[in-house]
Amino acid sequence: MNDFIIAPSILSADFARLGEEVDNVLKAGADIIHFDVMDNHYVPNLTIGPMVCKALRKHGVTAEIDVHLMVKPVDRMIGDFIEAGASIITFHPEASEHIDRSLQMIKDGGCKAGLVFNPATPLHYLKHVLDKVDMVLLMSVNPGFGGQSFIPGTLDKLREARALIDASGYDIRLEVDGGVSEKNIAEIARAGADTFVAGSAIFGKEDYKDVIDTMRKELASVR
Ligand SMILES: O=C(CO)[C@@H](O)[C@H](O)COP(=O)(O)O
Numbered sequence: 191m192n193d194f195i196i197a198p199s200i201l202s203a204d205f206a207r208l209g210e211e212v213d214n215v216l217k218a219g220a221d222i223i224h225f226d227v228m229d230n231h232y233v234p235n236l237t238i239g240p241m242v243c244k245a246l247r248k249h250g251v252t253a254e255i256d257v258h259l260m261v262k263p264v265d266r267m268i269g270d271f272i273e274a275g276a277s278i279i280t281f282h283p284e285a286s287e288h289i290d291r292s293l294q295m296i297k298d299g300g301c302k303a304g305l306v307f308n309p310a311t312p313l314h315y316l317k318h319v320l321d322k323v324d325m326v327l328l329m330s331v332n333p334g335f336g337g338q339s340f341i342p343g344t345l346d347k348l349r350e351a352r353a354l355i356d357a358s359g360y361d362i363r364l365e366v367d368g369g370v371s372e373k374n375i376a377e378i379a380r381a382g383a384d385t386f387v388a389g390s391a392i393f394g395k396e397d398y399k400d401v402i403d404t405m406r407k408e409l410a411s412v413r
């Protein structure tokens with residue numbers, strides 16, 4: 191796996207041709223697929239569930255599927271996504287009554303587990319579960335929709351999260367989600383992110399390879 195991971199969010203893909211869209215974006219150089227699950231309860235939008243994840247596996251997708259759960263309660267969905275072929279499952283701490291238990295359920299199912307922090311959610315939820323977390327996802331927009339603008343305060347929060355992760359000694363990825371594009375990806379990487387979700391910036395363009403290549407060039411300037 192690359193040092194920097196590019197994770198296109200299929201929220202901005204053409205759902206009528208989802209299998210083809212996922213194939214095309216992987217062929218264009220994406221590392222993993224970001225899969226946004228919204229329930230019209232935890233967030234004011236409704237998207238896709240485990241059946242779609244399973245369908246992508248059946249279609250032949252072998253890349254990691256990074257399931258971002260924006261649902262409340264979360265536990266009921268975890269088993270279904272494990273069974274559907276998810277690779278990584280992340281959830282928002284406010285959406286779980288028992289954060290440690292939800293993380294453990296994901297790990298027991300053989301998936302990588304992660305916590306997602308909204309722009310105004312403090313990082314302190316992490317402190318006592320660092321040993322169970324493979325991914326920390328910082329939202330750089332309020333969750334619910336693609337195509338929003340990156341909230342600049344996320345850069346300081348990324349620096350804080352990077353320091354916390356490095357001090358922990360655990361192997362934890364730091365992902366950022368919302369308003370990421372080829373224009374700001376280098377600055378976001380410099381703040382400490384190593385995994386980049388991008389929906390509209392990739393699927394909004396004709397040539398996915400061109401955007402992903404540009405993102406990689408920008409990232410190469412960081413290292
Ligand atoms: O989880 C979410 C939104 O809640 C994201 O994954 C978006 O889908 C990202 O879209 P862009 O901001 O990159 O268009």
Ligand SMILES: [Co+2]
Nearest residue numbers: 199226258367
């Ligand atoms: Co997302």
